[in-house]
Amino acid sequence: MPESLTPEGYFFIYAFPAITHCAGKITPEEFSSLESQAVLGKGPSLERLRRLFPNAFNRIEHLTGKIEAYTIEDYRSYWWIEHNRIIDHREKGYEQVQEEEAELCKVQFPIVKGLNGRVVTITYPTGPERKGLNYRNLPLQPGQRVSIHKGHIVEMILESVYTAYFPHAH
Amino acid sequence: MCLSIPGKIVAIEKDRFVVDYGNEQRIAELSLVDVALGDYVIISNKMIVTKLKKEQAQQFLALVDNNA
Incomplete structure (x- = not known):
């Protein structure tokens, strides 16, 4: 939602x-x-x-x-x-x-892989795993696409919105 | 602009990282990466978000000094 x-x-x-x-x-x-x-x-x-x-x-x-x-x-x-x-x-x-x-400064769109409290493991299609902070206490689940800025998970992203902006992205 | 100046970790206490910027020290309460004493790091809102190689950090600090 x-x-x-x-x-x-x-x-x-x-x-x-x-x-x-x-x-x-x-x-x-x-x-x-x-x-x-x-x-x-x-x-x-x-x-x-x-x-x-x-x-x-x-x-x-x-x-x-x-x-x-x-x-x-x-x-x-x-x-x-x-x-x-x-x-x-x-x-x-x-x-x-x-x-x-x-x-780090760019807004990026990784996928949630795992959760450990507010610290979230995220993956990028072409990059390594990283960690981010769920600073807004979003109800994240593994597999959810999110946006991240400077290590802070900003929002949950609908795939339809993501592909509308980035039709050629993975 | 969301650039950050690297600082050097000068103390690690329980869940607290003291980061030195030359003219001031700041406290980070969380790190998203594995760090050790002497590492150069970038902080955002009391959180260490990344670690830089020493050469990269010093190169960046030299740029800041030159533009000060």
């Missing part, structure tokens, strides 16, 4: 794993509050998100031609396609990034 998320909630569940890079913009108390919101799939306001993640919203504005009223599809296209494209092409600050960190 797909989750019911607001567009900004959807943006934020992907952005939260990078929140530690908002140094100086949030206090430890604000971090705890934001973590709770991410776990629940609730996002801060668009204005707050724009202040926390200005580079992302510059790209989203450019891609959508809008400055507000973004949809989940707008944000999904950013995280799944544009964000990964920027990293793959080593653009906009990623010029010197090495392969390991690039792969």
Whole structure:
């Protein structure tokens, strides 16, 4: 059953794993509050998100031609396609990034292999097994496709949605 | 941008990893990879998400220094 998320909630569940890079913009108390919101799939306001993640919203504005009223599809296209494209092409600050960190920064779509509490073993079609944190306490089962960003399992992915975005993927 | 600066593990206590960044230390409470004292790692939200080879980490840190 797909989750019911607001567009900004959807943006934020992907952005939260990078929140530690908002140094100086949030206090430890604000971090705890934001973590709770991410776990629940609730996002801060668009204005707050724009202040926390200005580079992302510059790209989203450019891609959508809008400055507000973004949809989940707008944000999904950013995280799944544009964000990964920027990293793959080593653009906009990623010029010197090495392969390991690039792969970590990209949003990826592995399959759950095993569960040990909140630590999840995941597999990639062409890569080794890795571990990820089920930071949102999703009801995962082996065989479930998920998205992962910086070691954080972000959401459960329907195969139909995945293949619509990546028709040539395994 | 979601790049992280590598840090070096300088202490491992029970379920706690002390990671040194030169000008500050941070605590990680979980690691997704096997780590040991002296390893260079990347932390996201109090969690070690990956380990870097020493040469890679030092190369990255040199880049950061040069661009500081």
